[in-house]
Amino acid sequence: MSEIKSESELRKKCVIFGLEDVLVPGKLEESVDLEAVFGILQNLKGLEERFARFRFFVVSGYSIAEGNKRLEQHGLKKFVQEDRVFFVNQEYLEGREEVDKKLYEKNIAQNPEFKDEYFKQKVIEDIAAKFDYAKEDMVLIGHDVWTEGYYTFRFSQIEFALIRSAHASLGEKKEDEIKNLTYIDRTWEDIEKLIKGEFPKPxxxxxxxxxxxxxxxxxxxxxxxxxxxxxxx
Structure with missing residues (x-):
């Protein structure tokens, strides 16, 4: 249960999660403590109910079909509102340059589990605009220091935190941590610290x-x- 008592304690009002190797098993971690994940999401739902400005989202570069399959497989759908989950859709693709669109179509035809890693950055920007969040109000929780770390630093420019046990670079396991970044465990204690701004500034x-x-x-x-x-x- 959350120890956050008032909205003034919220340093992060918008928490955005990746999916695989963050909330559910993936390439880096074949097994994830789903009970711990359910507890995290339940606590976040409680914060949403108490504080009007607080929201959490799930974003993945999977196609809608592949993304929803994983949500259902691991029992997450009951914890996350449908309009708070984002997977690659036609609207996003239509907004891409023609060369990027054709490359995506080629990749997805060859591999239905292909992920568009830039997609998260576009969604972050859209969420900020729709709900009037400042960059400092937002945080992305991912695991890949390149596609979720550097991309976020370079493009959407919000803070990010990386799941320590699934730390990767371009999808490959990365054993050593990069100093002065934020690494967390997949626990409510660390998520709450992140929301309250209790980690050192990256x-x-x-x-x-x-x-x-x-x-x-x-x-x-x-x-x-x-x-x-x-x-x-």
Whole structure:
């Protein structure tokens, strides 16, 4: 049960969750304590009922069919209002550049479980506009330091927290944490601390360095591959 007694304690009034490896099992964690997740969502529903400005959402880059399948499979539908859940839809796709739209269609045809990782950023911006939230009122809870961490820092620019046990980079397990980011356990205690603003303020300098270092590595690898092709040609 939440210990939050008044709206003045809410440093975050809008909590946005990823789905796989955050609320339900995924590639990184085949098993998740769903009873703990149910408790978290029940407490969040209680905050929504008590405080008019507080809301929580679930956002995933899955198609509607794939996303809903996971909500039903793990029993989450009873905890989250239908209009608080967002999966990739036609309206979003129509708003994308033609090249991005065609790439999505190609990916989803090859793999129905494909996820559009940028989708979260568009939804975050839409939620902020619809409900008049300032950036500092919002937080994204994810697990991937690249697609949910760096993307959020770069695009929607709200704060984010990463589930420690499912920490990943581009979908692959990442053992070491990046200093000065917010890492949490999948517990109500940590979620409540996040909402109350009790974690240290994050600093994204090392996240930026991590991103630039990785991009440099990828560029170097691409240069080596190109050189080898040229030599072999």
């Amino acid at each position: 600093d994204y300098a090392l996240l930026q360095k991590f991103f630039l270092d990785k991009m440099g590595e990828k560029l170097f690898e691409g240069t080596k591959v190109g050189a080898l092709k040229k030599i072999s040609g």
